[in-house]
Amino acid sequence: MIFDWNVVVYAIPLLAAGIVQTLKVSIVACILGLGLGLVAGLGSLSHNRPLRLLVRIYVDFIRGTPLLIQIFLVFFALPVVGIRMSEYWAGVFALAVNSGAYIAEVVRGTVGSIERGQTEAALSIGMTRKKVLIWVLLPQAWRPMIPAVTNDLITLTKNSSLLSAISVYELTRSGQAIIATHFAPFEIYLLLALYYWALISVLSWASRRIEKALPSW
Amino acid sequence: MVAPILVEARGIVKRFGERTVLDQVDLEVREGETVVIIGASGSGKTTFLRCLNRLETPDAGSVRIADVTIGRRANGRAADEYELASQRRLFGFVFQRFNLFPHLTARDNVALGPRRVLGVPRAQAEARAVQELTRLGLGDHVDKRPSQLSGGQQQRVAIARALAMDPRVMLFDEPTSALDPELVQEVLDAMRALAAEGMTMVVVTHEMRFAQQVAHRAVFMADGRIAEAGSPAELFGAPRDERLKRFLRHLEPGV
Numbered sequence: 001m002i003f004d005w006n007v008v009v010y011a012i013p014l015l016a017a018g019i020v021q022t023l024k025v026s027i028v029a030c031i032l033g034l035g036l037g038l039v040a041g042l043g044s045l046s047h048n049r050p051l052r053l054l055v056r057i058y059v060d061f062i063r064g065t066p067l068l069i070q071i072f073l074v075f076f077a078l079p080v081v082g083i084r085m086s087e088y089w090a091g092v093f094a095l096a097v098n099s100g101a102y103i104a105e106v107v108r109g110t111v112g113s114i115e116r117g118q119t120e121a122a123l124s125i126g127m128t129r130k131k132v133l134i135w136v137l138l139p140q141a142w143r144p145m146i147p148a149v150t151n152d153l154i155t156l157t158k159n160s161s162l163l164s165a166i167s168v169y170e171l172t173r174s175g176q177a178i179i180a181t182h183f184a185p186f187e188i189y190l191l192l193a194l195y196y197w198a199l200i201s202v203l204s205w206a207s208r209r210i211e212k213a214l215p216s217w
Numbered sequence: 218m219v220a221p222i223l224v225e226a227r228g229i230v231k232r233f234g235e236r237t238v239l240d241q242v243d244l245e246v247r248e249g250e251t252v253v254i255i256g257a258s259g260s261g262k263t264t265f266l267r268c269l270n271r272l273e274t275p276d277a278g279s280v281r282i283a284d285v286t287i288g289r290r291a292n293g294r295a296a297d298e299y300e301l302a303s304q305r306r307l308f309g310f311v312f313q314r315f316n317l318f319p320h321l322t323a324r325d326n327v328a329l330g331p332r333r334v335l336g337v338p339r340a341q342a343e344a345r346a347v348q349e350l351t352r353l354g355l356g357d358h359v360d361k362r363p364s365q366l367s368g369g370q371q372q373r374v375a376i377a378r379a380l381a382m383d384p385r386v387m388l389f390d391e392p393t394s395a396l397d398p399e400l401v402q403e404v405l406d407a408m409r410a411l412a413a414e415g416m417t418m419v420v421v422t423h424e425m426r427f428a429q430q431v432a433h434r435a436v437f438m439a440d441g442r443i444a445e446a447g448s449p450a451e452l453f454g455a456p457r458d459e460r461l462k463r464f465l466r467h468l469e470p471g472v
Contacts, residue, residue, distance in 0.1 A: 117316035120272055121312060121316035121317070121375075123272065123305060124270060124310035125379070126302050126305055127334055128302045131334065135333050139320050140319065215320070217362045217363070
């Protein structure tokens, strides 16, 4: 087999356009997923039973079904009941909802792992459960949450590749388009892998920086 | 003149599963009085203390402090979370393992309650915190985090944190048990000073010398009940209950 450098040189700028779209999808989905995960995670820590049950069902459903099906549900099934979104927003929505469920579990687990004595001390000075959470538990939870949340955001970024199935013109999809016209699967898929790898490496590095920058004690 | 009764626990029962940890415990504490609770581990003394401020919910019985029944509204109905939280701060609680907030400085540990529970403005809450910490000999350590303080210093910060909420009664749960021996005295001295100022205190402790010197009254618990109660001189000098005699014999000589 001959490695075709010409197609690589041709593909690099085209794939760069794809990666911009991947970034646009991932960044927005990360922000929405973080917000959703935080809200759902706090919901699962509340004393409100229906709310806890609701979060339970949400998390179980997301964990129990393939992401590709979730994407198809958003893009093909929701329009049937009148909720219509563009490919881009359907993709962002599906990824955010998916990631939010996993982040909710991280939030619940991390806050739940803080020593019981912290809650008791806060209760003993007259705090309600909500205040205990806001002033004592969450401030201690941010830092230990970061590695696990980073994992979820890395997964989200890589999962954005699945949006090629609903014609979001992101990195994977733009690679596939080049393969269709130039038939160079080896070169292009290898290049795609390198692009994702570089992207994820930047994300990991940023996460370590954030973790270090947060106060410890 | 005898001081009025400030705290009155009646018929406190607590079960953990099959086990009855507290079996009809009654206790009265008068204003300004220091009561020590002694007893072997597992006798229920810590659980009893935690039932007073509702860190544990008793299965039966009631706790009154001043004219408040903990867990009840004035009309006798069950209190909601907000009322219970405000009732709970009538008690200050000092934990065996300090339970300071590790992410906050000593000053912020003490100021957190006044700021976030009572709504005291920041400057005022911090000034009060520094004042409490200075009173406990920690004036030079207000900006340190708990991890930068010795165990004895941490426990004194914890005492300051409780005092800053202006509790009517201070509850101490084995406050020196987690400390290295050389750090015990500074905490006992702080408690002694507090008692001398007239603070009402209930102290679960293994420090028999402290019990004898500071307490107005001593209570010996065994098997979830109060087995004997009286003045420290009576309990330590002329114990009647067999379990108390055995308990005192097993303590280190010299106390």
